[in-house]
Amino acid sequence: MADAVTTIIGFQRLWRNSLLVLVFALGAWAWAGGLLPTMLDQWDDITYLGRQHIELVAISGGLAVLVGVPLGVALTRQPLRRYGDIFLQVLNIGATIPTLAVLALSMSVLGIGNLPAIFGLFIATLLPIVSNTLAGIRAVPPHLIEAATGMGMSPAQILRKVELPNAMFVIYAGIRTALAINVGTVPLAFLIGGGGLGELIFSGIALNEFATMLAGAIPTALLAILVDFVMGQLQFWTIPRGVNPLR
Amino acid sequence: MIRLERVTKLFASATIPAVDQVSMEVPEGEICILLGPSGCGKTTTLKMVNRLIEPTSGDIFIGDKNTADYNPVELRRTLGYVIQQIGLFPNKTIEDNICIVPDILGWDRKKSRARAAELLELVALDPGVFLKRYPKELSGGQQQRIGVLRAIAADPPVLLMDEPFGAIDPINRAVIQDEFLKMQAALKKTIMFVSHDIDEAVKMGDRIAIFRDGRLIQYDTPDDILAHPADSFVSDFVGSDRTLKRLQLLKVSDAMMHDPPVVHADDTLKTAATLMEEHGHTAVVVVGPRGRVRGYVDLATARENRGKISEHSEALPTTIRSRENLRTAVSTMFRYDTTWLACTDDDGLYKGYVTLRGITRLLAEAYRDG
Numbered sequence A: 001m002a003d004a005v006t007t008i009i010g011f012q013r014l015w016r017n018s019l020l021v022l023v024f025a026l027g028a029w030a031w032a033g034g035l036l037p038t039m040l041d042q043w044d045d046i047t048y049l050g051r052q053h054i055e056l057v058a059i060s061g062g063l064a065v066l067v068g069v070p071l072g073v074a075l076t077r078q079p080l081r082r083y084g085d086i087f088l089q090v091l092n093i094g095a096t097i098p099t100l101a102v103l104a105l106s107m108s109v110l111g112i113g114n115l116p117a118i119f120g121l122f123i124a125t126l127l128p129i130v131s132n133t134l135a136g137i138r139a140v141p142p143h144l145i146e147a148a149t150g151m152g153m154s155p156a157q158i159l160r161k162v163e164l165p166n167a168m169f170v171i172y173a174g175i176r177t178a179l180a181i182n183v184g185t186v187p188l189a190f191l192i193g194g195g196g197l198g199e200l201i202f203s204g205i206a207l208n209e210f211a212t213m214l215a216g217a218i219p220t221a222l223l224a225i226l227v228d229f230v231m232g233q234l235q236f237w238t239i240p241r242g243v244n245p246l247r
Numbered sequence B: 001m002i003r004l005e006r007v008t009k010l011f012a013s014a015t016i017p018a019v020d021q022v023s024m025e026v027p028e029g030e031i032c033i034l035l036g037p038s039g040c041g042k043t044t045t046l047k048m049v050n051r052l053i054e055p056t057s058g059d060i061f062i063g064d065k066n067t068a069d070y071n072p073v074e075l076r077r078t079l080g081y082v083i084q085q086i087g088l089f090p091n092k093t094i095e096d097n098i099c100i101v102p103d104i105l106g107w108d109r110k111k112s113r114a115r116a117a118e119l120l121e122l123v124a125l126d127p128g129v130f131l132k133r134y135p136k137e138l139s140g141g142q143q144q145r146i147g148v149l150r151a152i153a154a155d156p157p158v159l160l161m162d163e164p165f166g167a168i169d170p171i172n173r174a175v176i177q178d179e180f181l182k183m184q185a186a187l188k189k190t191i192m193f194v195s196h197d198i199d200e201a202v203k204m205g206d207r208i209a210i211f212r213d214g215r216l217i218q219y220d221t222p223d224d225i226l227a228h229p230a231d232s233f234v235s236d237f238v239g240s241d242r243t244l245k246r247l248q249l250l251k252v253s254d255a256m257m258h259d260p261p262v263v264h265a266d267d268t269l270k271t272a273a274t275l276m277e278e279h280g281h282t283a284v285v286v287v288g289p290r291g292r293v294r295g296y297v298d299l300a301t302a303r304e305n306r307g308k309i310s311e312h313s314e315a316l317p318t319t320i321r322s323r324e325n326l327r328t329a330v331s332t333m334f335r336y337d338t339t340w341l342a343c344t345d346d347d348g349l350y351k352g353y354v355t356l357r358g359i360t361r362l363l364a365e366a367y368r369d370g
Helices: A002-032 A035-041 A043-074 A081-096 A099-110 A114-138 A142-150 A155-192 A198-206 A210-238 B042-049 B072-077 B094-098 B100-104 B109-122 B140-152 B170-187 B198-204 B222-227 B232-238 B242-249 B269-279 B299-304 B326-336 B356-369
Strands: B002-009 B019-026 B031-035 B057-062 B079-083 B158-162 B190-195 B207-212 B215-220 B262-264 B283-287 B293-298 B319-321 B340-344 B350-355
Touching: A002 A035, A035 A043, A035 A210, A043 A114, A043 A155, A043 A198, A043 A210, A081 A114, A099 A114, A099 A155, A114 A155, A142 A155, A142 B079, A155 A198, A155 A210, A198 A210, B002 B042, B019 B042, B019 B057, B019 B190, B019 B207, B019 B215, B031 B042, B031 B198, B042 B057, B042 B158, B042 B190, B042 B207, B072 B079, B079 B140, B094 B100, B094 B109, B094 B140, B100 B109, B109 B140, B140 B158, B140 B170, B170 B198, B190 B198, B198 B222, B198 B242, B207 B222, B207 B232, B215 B222, B215 B232, B222 B232, B222 B242, B222 B356, B232 B242, B242 B326, B242 B356, B262 B269, B269 B283, B269 B299, B283 B350, B293 B299, B293 B340, B319 B326, B326 B340, B326 B356, B350 B356
Parallel strands: B031 B190, B031 B207, B079 B158, B158 B190, B262 B283, B319 B340
Antiparallel strands: B002 B019, B002 B057, B207 B215, B283 B293, B340 B350
16 A cells, blocks of 8 residues: 555656656757747747736636626526526527637727727636536525525525535636636737737747747746636635535 | 414416315424325425415414514524425535524524534534534434524524435434434424324324325324324325334323232232232232332242242243333233233332233224224
8 A cells, every 4th residue: 555655656756857857858949949048038028918918818807707607696596597598598609609700790899909809808708607607506406495495594695605605616617717718819819909918929920930929829828827727726725615526 | 383274375387276275283392293195285384384385375373473474584584494305505514504594693603603512412413523514524314413403503483394304214213303302302392394104203293184185184193193093095094003003102101000919028929819819810020128020929829839929939021111102012022922011110110010901902992982
């Protein structure tokens, strides 16, 4: 038993070390090939556009959460309850429209700049949040609601103390997915004048500058990982142990 | 007290009422079992009391107040409610689950948490271990105990229970039922309790209300239901062994012969023989100086021998306490292959004897009356 554990820990350590070696080798190769120095030349651009990128994610994603969760909740209440499925169908159809098309459509209405970008991203982010909120609340077992009602909880108390806490894990999962999509979609906002790291990516492609493209792509990827990590930690720590399958 | 007056429920989608003109009264401090096959209206009746279902017509009173005069949410806070699926909130700890109603009512937190600990001790769960646990970390039986505690946390005078022990395995169920009866003996709540199990009803109920197709067919004490079923539906429902079930309801003291003749160790066998012949008995119990059971002498021995009783008495195979039920008594008789048992009180003093004949006569009496 103890041997098996030591072996597993040994493998994990080997795996981590070889990963580090690989990253180091890649870095050395990039440095030697002049890729990394060229990328770092654009450090100012990266930080400036990176901040724009984060702003776009924060505003559109934040809005989507602020609208999506209440909307999902509203679709489980009277009198909207019976429209829940219909609404979800509409959103699902909406989700099949490529994000690029959504951005193009919102540009044709709202013009060029940050506003259409934020609106397009907001729409693209909304669906997973609404559908998960709806699914999460619907999945709360009816006998919990019956017990809560029978004990004299008001509908608002039932929502706050029973339904939302028990749906929280699923709602968080929706937000997590939505934000991952959002971070990955923000580069497209450059195409309608929205700024963000997409500027480096698309310029790099257009000018055939590999380093410039990577200077946009790598921070975007890192940002996506970071957001997912932060969301994962939030999900782990803020959801009570009794309804958190992770702990 | 819970009083129903001509309560009727007609669901919008139905043509016949789910509950039809039911009138009944549950006296203060008693357990009333609503019993019947599924779809008979017993759960609907229960849910109309706390207005989870609104009656179509009729009135329901708690104490002397009409439930229709309350705001339904406020009303439910004054009535304990236990359901079969328990419905503990998985997002809350056991402590917070128990304190749900006190919290809604705005009790002082310290006071309500202290009460939660107190209640846990009532069902022999260690507060130190369980208060901070989550429902998923408890067994089904433990969860159902918490479900009951949660219902009585704010000390409501009335408890409504919808098949509360239905989902628990038979062994645990019996334990929880006994625990609950012990609790009820101290708390004296007025309880309406839905069940489909006649044995549970006989065991738990002070009264049983039998429902069929939305109508209240019979409302009586368990013994009366078993002894005098109102119609063939009730007698079928309570089962062909209903007379045996009554054994559970009757105490040894009900069938016991009081003030029996006794002999002492230093009496002569002749005295014993005379005494037995006088009473027409075939055996007599020997008691000690303070009245404890020592043994017995049978008639044949007393006639054929001479001398002191102490030299010829035999030990009794067993005795029974007079507060045990007759089912235990009969079972004990069968086990020891005897037709009579000496009965003692809790201190072991001889109080009387019970015979198989006496028990059958007692059971048959009820049928002769009717």
